[in-house]
Amino acid sequence: MNTDIYGNLFTAMAILAASAVVSPIVAGTKRKMAGWINFIMVTIAAIFLLHISYAVIFKAVPQGSTIINLGPLGIYFLVDSFSAFFIAIVSFMAVMSSFYSIEYMDHYHDYSLSGFYFNLPVFILGMIALLTVDDLTTGFTIAWQLMTIASYFLIKFEFREKNVVYGANKYLVLMELAWALIVGSTFLVSGSSMGDSLHLITENLGHTSPVMMYAVYGLILIGFGFKAGMFPFGQLWLPDAHSIAPSPISALLSGVMLKTGIYGIMRTFFWMIPHGEGVHFNGFLWGTIIASFGVVTLFVGTVQSMKQSDSKRLLAYSSIGQLGYIIFAIGASLVLFNSESQYMKLLALVVIIGALYHVINHAVFKGLLFLVSGSVLYTTGTKDLNKLGGLINFMPVTAIVAGIASLSIAGVPPFSGFASKWTIISSTVLAGSEVMFLVIFGIIALFTSAVTLSCYVKFFGMTFTSTGTEWTVKKDIKEVPFMMLAPKVVLTALCIIQGLLPFVYYNVIIDVFRNSSISTLTSAFRHAEFNNHIFSSMNGISFTVPGMAGAVSSAAVPVVILIVVSLAFVLAKLFKNSGGSEEREAPTWLCGYAELNNLNRYPDRSMFASLKGFFWWTGGNVKK
């Protein structure tokens, strides 16, 4: 069966463009209707796109670069399984976010939704285009600008607030700077011109002088680093932009838009590598640079996240931290891939699988967390952790969802973040036996995952438990409507599935790499004998070292962990009931002002104060 990949792609793009025309017209009078139209059209487009992804990843439909003529411009497109993987994530999260928007956006009574429903499909269209164009000049510019300008207006949605406009403008300026860096880098490649396909650029890179090559890769890394929130560039725009945008947009920005930066970095450093004699591409050096940036990003981003009092800012900084894990894994993989020993090369493949798995996981749980903070904002009207509290009784479903998302992002087994972080950390630590700095980086990553936990203990604790709020007395808060719960429940289910069945996703990711367009990484994946060394167990992951038969190097089987913990839970329950004691509910004694006194609350600035003080030098401090 042959699927018309590019036909489907352009159909999907046309549907998104049509949605940008139709929904805004309706939005003037019927706000919810516009949301529904937008959701339905995005869903149809997503079905086309997911079909492409399915065909390219599983059926291995061979795809070359195709030139499409749009008037005088010829633009190269390339859909291989690697871009198909990202397309699938973008389309899925777009559907979730569009559905959530129907109800959520309705509560902005002072703002017209026409602009929103124009920009949302254009934004999605831009991301899809960015993932499919196969050049770094013409097509890239169109896609990047569609994505950037549409998202600029989405971020600026509440344009009457001064700080929103400021944050959005900063976002726009920095994204244009990133664009200029990336496009500018291609002009340093000797003999390249506008509209060259990546393949051609790669060939020309081979003839470029070594110094220029460093400049080209450096500029591209910084350019995409801006997008991916890499330290120190991410800190400049990301927390402002993500915290001021409407929540479904924050979910898209954080869940998928940042991943286009990851896509760019991976494409550049694994695919855009010239072969042949006399070519000086120092993979080990570039890997070291990227891994170092990654590890600094994950540490600094997460520690800064711990310091935040604004729930959406906390999530935004934490996005920087989580993207740091992915960047670190990419760099580590590049280092290992360019080392000598067979063992290291095998670990390189494991790390890169972990990186892509974290891409999916982060899209799901961070999207979910932004939707949760959106729901809390919707019902209570605040995102200040110092004013929230006690919502567990009023919004029970949102609380459970938030709890699972928090455990997932913190990497507690058996939820989703565990599997991907485990993969990244265990393989880098094992690689440490030959590349010393990787074990240190791995330990920092492990340390940081404990800090991540503290961020989310705070996020969950200060929002859903705790006390001292007016609604604990008035009891006037209700759970959000079903329309806003449904996408969250779906994403929560995914968090659990991805945590329990990492093996399934691993096989998909292996297919992604095997069927992607030709590169050294692809051929390494095609030749690796996974069955002998990696992933031997049923539902979990384990890998062994070649030459050490029988010794399992590392294993984690979330299903078994879940069973053990559940059995232990039953034991705990039996133990608890063994004394036959009676249970009675009693309010917490807080000196007679149990519900009223706001001073009973433990303020956010005191939470982890000693640690915040210890890490003052990482920046991102919150002024009193």
Added chain:
Amino acid sequence: MDIVYIVVNIVIFLAFAPLFEGIVRKLTAKVQSRQGPPIIQPYYDIIKLLGKENFIVDNWAFTLAPLMSFAAIISVICFVPLGYKANFLTQYADVITIIYLLTLGGVSILLGALSSKNTFAMMGASREMVTMIMVEPVLAMTFFVGAVKVKSLGIDSTIFSVMNTGYSWAVVLMMALYLMALQAFVGKQPFDIAEAEQEILEGPFIEYSGPNYALFKYSMMLKQMFYASLFVMVFVPFLYTGVYALDIVIQLCEIALVYVLIALVGATNPRLRIDQAVKYYAVLIVLALSAVGLSVYGI
């Protein structure tokens, strides 16, 4: 047959953890010239608590927390190769899983503290979290010193790395660091900052009573025994005989010695402030990193 080892693990830990706690209390009392409770007092405490009325706060998180805490530590114990025998479960997890499972236990304490709405509990939770963040790397690096040498993160191969490859400078350094961090691992003075009875009234557990509190207390004791036994298994493997029952008896004696040490240090040191403790942990982390570095170079 491997499954029997898991049951043995659980039974031994459940049976002995309160006894060791009793030893610590008795010794502490003797050092401070007090009479002290009988050694089996912790058993009485737990039995008494199980029968008492259970006061709860009006949300599910409060009830869930103690159960989860107990379940997490029992799960960790299932994976431990007590008596130098890897059991059925050991192949399904590695040391990173163990570390994350221990974190789950910590999270439940925090969850319980936050949902109890008490300000002291929150203060305790904040301190508990800081302690967790800062001592977890030391525990991780205890494993990694072995892991980089045997190129495996498997529970048995990592824990038995000293037994199989002998002592190196890295191991000796790590052993010293483990002892320096031990009081923090087990939450005894000078690092009982999160509970600090005299200061914040048992912190995270302040609102807990009856069976819920018994669960928390028991899981704390089990956690302490886990850290003591880990020291014995990783760093003192030279009394290995090969006979399972004998090995367990020997290990229990060694664990008792570790507890004596814990009691003596605890009884003679005043509690540190949390910011002082953070600096202390930071030094430990840096030193532990250098131990791992030494181990990579095979020193």
